[in-house]
Amino acid sequence: MQAGSGRDFAGLNFQSVMMSKTVLAGCLAEPLTSRRRFLMLSVGACTASLSVACGGTESDPPTVTLSAIPLSGLVGATITLSADAEDDEGVEEVRFYRVTSRSRQLLATFSEGPYLFQTQIPSDASGSVSYVVTAIDADDQETDSNTVVITVNT
Secondary structure (H helix, E strand, C coil), X not given: CEECCCEEECCEEEEEEEECCEEEXXXXXXXXXXXXXXXXXXXXXXXXXXXXXXXXXXCCCCEEEEEEECCEECCCCEEEEEEEEECCCCEEEEEEEEECCCCEXXXXXXXXXXXXXXXXXXXXXXXXXXXXXXXXXXXXXXEECCCEEEEECC
């Protein structure tokens, strides 16, 4: 087996490896967790040349939905938040947030499912409390869920 030297092609590192009568070429500019496109070429007794351009990943951003039980309660009541997150290359992280008119407050982070989190309706809540989840995939693409609004009963 012979390893070819790395060469820059359109700003990406190109590597080739010669194994017997097979040439393996791939784009190594991305982390190992990313999906890459590889090209295999069988070479016979003749001489062959090979050109490869790497186009990056074909990753879709994650999808995520959020639900809660119950959807209303008194201050201090326990709310169970449940997120369903999926991605073609795997979900790396799911973050639960309480949303106010001014900011997001991080409540919890999960690196594997099930994505369930219990919280209480805060003592300063008036009218309603909102929650959202962010899913992050292996390519650091982020998607926010739908917003779940909990009605605060008086």
